Amino acid sequence: MRYICEQGGTIYNAQKRMKWPGLAAVVVSVIHVFKGKYENRKLLDGREVNLISAFLFHAGGNENPKVLLANAGKSFIGSYVLGMGFTFDDSNPDVTSIAEMHQLIEQNHKNAERIFPYIGGEEVNSSPTHTHHRYVINFGEMSEAEARQYPDLIKIVEEKVKPARLAQNREIRARYWWRFGETTPALGKAIAPLERVLVTARVSQRSSFTFLSGDMVFSEQLVVFANESYSFLCIMQSYIHEIWARFFSSTFGDGLRYAPSDCFETFPFPEHWETNPILETISKEYYEYRAALMVRNNQGLTDTYNRFHDPDERHPDILQLRSLHAQMDRAVLDAYGWRDISTDCTFLLDYEDEEDDENTSKRQKKKPWRYRWPEEIHDEVLARLLELNQQRAEAEILSGKAANKSKRKENTNKGRKSRRATDESASIPGL
Incomplete structure (x- = not known):
């Protein structure tokens, strides 16, 4: 659609979500395009x-969002360990136990210098106190x-990690078998x-930060x-950021797959948010209330x-x-100066479930409800x-701050491509 809009085409009528009239349980967008200058009204x-933009919004342009230098060096993917032999974990009989640790x-108290708590998305989302167990x-x-x-410690790694590393196709991982598969020095420095x-889980049905x-x-x-x-x-926890993340991220099953390059590095924060006392106060109240609620109910974020x-x-x-x-949400919208936007939410389905066939057993599956903004507010904020x-x-x-950004982005993308290759083979814990 972007190519059409930028090459002289005009979207003059669009319906963003329409249930397919046939048997397939899908929702489609219906778009009418005119080649050339269109003089009549657009709907x-x-x-x-x-x-009507390429995104099917009434404003905001056709371009993909740009990476902003203001957000550089602030978001990171965690460490890809590549070898459970590095871990101490009582829930996994194939690795060293915590008692042995x-x-x-x-x-030898010196061993404590190189042993660290280890936590992933599942623990963050399931534990009421985000407690690690590894x-x-x-x-x-x-x-x-x-x-x-x-x-x-090197003896453990040599026995439990090195053999698999030497069989790796990537020579650098075999050569540095005692290190994680992907080290994160920039994260440690930051x-x-x-x-x-x-933090937030990379894959989760619900957008939550802690x-x-x-x-x-x-x-x-x-x-x-x-x-x-x-x-x-x-x-980050507001609907303002969530709708941006959901719109520009990929998905994993029914869940949101949060990619910092798409969801965070492009996200425009309100001006002077760092010194806004209202944001600080309401967020502290929200966070402390949520934390106490999870402990009281013995329920995690999910x-x-x-x-x-x-x-x-x-x-x-x-x-x-x-x-x-x-x-x-009200405090964040006000920080942008968007006081005309309502924060009223309603319960809406993310998608329609296919009806159970009479010949199949009934499954008690919850519908994909979300308590969220109506589509008009969603689209207005995104635009x-x-x-x-x-x-x-x-x-x-214009300020010259973007100088050499393209080169930095190119180098970053090379690193991401190598990580993506490993990520596809990594198991995603159920959240």
Whole structure:
């Protein structure tokens, strides 16, 4: 659609979501295009508009959002360990137990220097306190000689990791068998001054962010943000960021697959958000209330937000969480100066389920409800964010800040391609 719009075509009528009239259980978009200048009125979902963009919005332009330098170096994929032999885990009989880990530390306290808590998306989303249950040996970017200064630990890695690494097609992983498959020195450097970091699971049905201590190893199933402020959490947890992330991310089954390059690096934050006391205050209240609620109910983020989005859930605790979320959204919208946009939500289906066939057994499957903004508000906010992204990108170019950004992006993409190859073979924990 972008090519058509930029090559003299005009979308003059579009219906964004229409249930297919045939037997297939799908929803389609119906688009009418005119080649050349179109003088008559344009209709988007039956409403007259001045423009219909390639995204099927009434504003915001046809261009993909640009990567913003202001967001550079703040979001990271966790470490791809590539070898469960690095870990201490009582739930996996094929690796070293945590009791053995404690024995190694008692025998030689130096071993504790290279053993770290290890956490992934499943623990973050399922544990009410985001508690890890694994530890991992981490030699960072040490040379083999440096790693051998920890003989107890290098012995474990040599026995449980090295054989598989030597069989790897990628020579560099075989050569540096005592290191993680993908090291993350930039992540370590970025979060070193921080007491805590914000994280989200890369794959999850519900968009949720939480703080974790920075002194642990984060798995590749987490996205880590080098920021510890409540103001930052307020924006990231808001519907404003969620609709951006859902629109530009890929999916994994029914879940959102959060990609920092698409969801975060392009996202235009409101001006002066770092010093906005309202964002800080309401986000702190929301976060502390949610944390206490999860502990009280012994439910993690996934279960809590399943209740949050359930149209049959009327418990006062969940009603209060929805109310606080609306206050958070209001504060973020006001920070953008968009006081004309309502925060009223309703329960809407993400998609229509196919009807159960009479010859198949009935399955008790919950419908994909979400408590969210109506489509008109959703599209209005996305259109404004797209426009703001273009303005910010142009301002960076004019100020000279975008110099060499293309080269940096090219180098980053090369690294991402190599990570993507490994990610496709990595198992995704159920969240």
